[in-house]
Amino acid sequence: MPIIPSKKAIVIGAGAAGLATAALLSCEGYSVTVVEKNEGIGGRAGDLYYKGFRWDTGPSWYLMPDAFEHFFALLGSAVEQEYTLEELQPAYRLFAENNPSQAAERIDVSSDPTALANYFESVEPGAGVKLYQHLASASTTYRIAVDRFLYTNFTSLRPFLHRDVLRRLHILIKLLTQSLHTMVNKRFQDHRLRQILSYPAVFLSSRPEEAPSIYHLMSHTDIVQGVRYPANGFAGVMEAIYRHALNRDARFLFNTDVLEITTHSMNRGLTQHEKLAQATGVLIKRNDGSKEHLQADIVVSCADLHHTETQLLPQHLRSYDADYFSRRNPGVGTVVVLAGVKGSLPQLKHHNLFFSKDWSTDFDAVFHADAHGVASESIYVSKPSHTDPHVAPPGHENLFILIPVSAQLDIGHGNAYGSAESTAVRTIADHAIESIAHKAGIPDLSSRIVVQKTIGPADFADRYHAWLGGSIGPAHTLRQSAFFRGRNVSQKVKNLYYAGATTVPGVGIPMCLISAENVIKRLRDDTSAGPLSEPLDPQQTSM
Template identity: 50%
Template sequence: MSAPLRRVVVVGGGVAGLATAALLAADGHDVELFEKNDALGGRAGSWEQDGFRFDTGPSWWLMPEVFDHFFRLLGTTTEEQVELVRLDPGYRVFFEGVPGSIDVAADEQGNRDLFESIEPGAGDRLGDYLRSAREAYDLAVDRFLYTSFETPAAFLGRRVLAHGPRLAGLLARSLESYVAARFSDRRLRQVLGYPAVFLGSSPDRTPAMYHLMSWLDLADGVRYPAGGFTRLVEALADLARQRGARLHTGTAVTEVLTCRRTTARGDRRRARVTGVRVVDADGTSRDVPADVVVGAADLHHVETRLLPDDLQTYPQRWWDKAVSGPGAVLVQLGVTGRLPELEHHSLFFTEDWHANFDAIFGTPTRVPDPASIYVCKPSATDDTVAPPDHENLFVLVPVPPDPDIGRGGVDGAGDPLVEAIADRAIDLVARWADVPDLADRVVVRRTVGPADFVADVNAWCGGALGPAHVLKQSAFFRAGNVSRKVRDLYYAGASTVPGIGLPMCLISAELVRKRLAGDTSVGPSTEPPADAPADAVPDGTVDATAGVA
């Protein structure tokens, strides 16, 4: 039986929203997406000036099999949608107080050799570490990522029970302590602890379970989509449109519309969705009817701004107890001349990490100085992002998630603290990487501050990533993807399960699709046959109303 037509509105045109629109439109639903900004992409945005084009958000392509699976659900492949370049070395790391740098290799053996050259015996220990990381990663993909934790199957599967004691141990200790028990050299500990930042946290606040992240960058490798991450956004938007979704930009959703209902046994939700209210670019307000609404914007915004108090599953008091990932000051620099001192990805680690992370996550917060920073130089790989004989630099400085730090601007026009943070970051790169004239070679400069994240993507408290992956906000402890107060209201994106990052956003879209199809299975959805036509409805969508939560 084919799926009956349901009118679906997706709120937010970031990666999660576009992915949700594409999957649900492919399943036969009537899908409209509304994005308040003039361009799609959300955090995965783009900015151009004077021949430079900057990605303004994600810059690491990890977990390639998640992208492969997602595209196959839509009858296509990653190769058909984007051209991926494998980075070798994966990234370069500079350490405060240690001359020179180290290059992290593109494969496991290269990194085992690297670790052995720094600390005798560390090569074999890294091999053991990565085997454990791979086991944890495979278990996570198989049991914990592609599920909304609706049934006991997510907790009671044979693999979960077999690994129960080990999982408990990995959840009970920090990533920092897990690494420190195996490696002595500070540089190696920092390389293995850094993935916590991808999760919006710090090594001492992140469960050791997340050592699985090291499998991704130290063994599986780091990739880059030619043309930049805007190519992913374009591919998702094209796929959604090809399958019938209608995508609207410059149109803000101001309210999720509901009607009150009498609660039934087993379903105590007080209302059901009837549509959304939007404001078009010309200021015109109108109501758009819908049978299903998917909030793919920041969850705090959807819950606390688009719903009345009594229909909020996650009201402000819930957020007052939640832990945000870091804020960020972003610095986009167009630089004349080449910078061989930097790789496509370069990391700059301060010696006292605890002080660095405590400044961001502790109480009271402060802007760390010096700060551990990340620098992306996509012009090392992609000659389309900068004019000839110029470099494109994207600098990320983690700071507290505090909008009071301010907004950025072009050519130094941002708020004073944001520009001061940017100046210090440029100086740090110049000194540690031995590029003394770096500041003088800047021909394009733009900064972004925490207040910009609030204004541009409705980010909760100015955070750059979303709720941190501390224990109480990981796996089944993370915010769920369905409203407990409003029937047919769902959520997708980094704020909800399974979490932060582009792959997680794609999975969150699939989780919404599974909920609408009444699919409570644990693990990735069944893919259509390889020879199925591109517009074929993915397998497993026989009745979109069956089992709808």
């Protein structure tokens, strides 16, 4: 029999977490309305079309394929029914700086552990065996994380008491208290090998010196599991989730801003855990200026946690106040360059990483508050036209260039969304293009750019209410990981929940999908560790 919705849910935001939450809540029998301030779906995982070019404007590394497979299985579907994946080999090309006055050394990093171990051994005798040991530890840690710590709300001690955890408890404690930088540098001496195993800290909006070494599990995702490219980029992944939500009758309101999470007061009980109010819906404002109150039984905010707490709730109902955020690390800001280039660029692969030899100064530029307007010299470049010819007109290449900067609003806007491009953003973009041209050996790169759009920290703040214009989410330091990252439910407002990159379990599209599932577990009072059984709703088949 079909499910008859009996409760109303409002989801704030149609990014990855919002779409996933809407689809899963619909499976649970809720009548779902998603309110999105922008013109379309995807949030940071959006796309931009201009003069025959199509760019993903956010995430571009398809990692943790098992998280996507599990999510679509919950919906009674499968990844292969939703979009095609192409495995990238090499996983990426590393441009390693040995002498700043010369072009960088090109290193093709394979997702084949054996091939990569051979390279490590050729650079540093004994490093091949050490890489195998590193990857074995990464794989074990990854499996424990998935089984015990990612798909949980930390409402029970049971995940910590499992024999897998207890047996490795002393190792896990060390992995939590030792930095990724320290772990990798103890094992390897060559700066290139260290960078290959340390750079995933940037995926976590952190730096190797501050990311706990438990995150060496990321090497399992890019080296062991491999790197893939979804057809139509991450916009295609977002469309697949959106279809499931629509086909389960979720309603979407675009170009609509949430002004307030509405509540009504509750009689305070005698215990300190009694909540002060109950969520009743949201007050929205449409593009035409009209306002409306939408009623709901539950509200799930997938907006930035800082925005939710400081802008959508009155002060006395905030679980996280200004003092809390003053002690938090907002993570990485970015300047993004979307470039269309005439002719081919054989010097570049699909994914390309440009690293300075001493990249500590690069991380200082990103994470030191006094480094205003200073950009990292370590840059990421994606060339999706290497794999997908449809993202650029014939005879052209498509480049997505990401330059890490500090999360500071006054770096300004880019021009991708109609704002005037700030001098700082333009300067950072021009310098990055010049640096890529030099290190990759493409001296005429800038003269071949026929289209260029930019995105700055202020754009992330305006479009996504991102705290301080951060592009990824709060950094995964020890104090901002696992149960230290914050709860996915309001401590003061009943029936108000959180999902997305700014809450547990963390940043990245896979984590956003998991955060949506954790909301379902919270609603079910499910204190188990590990993913839910598939499918979530046996009565529904793939749509």
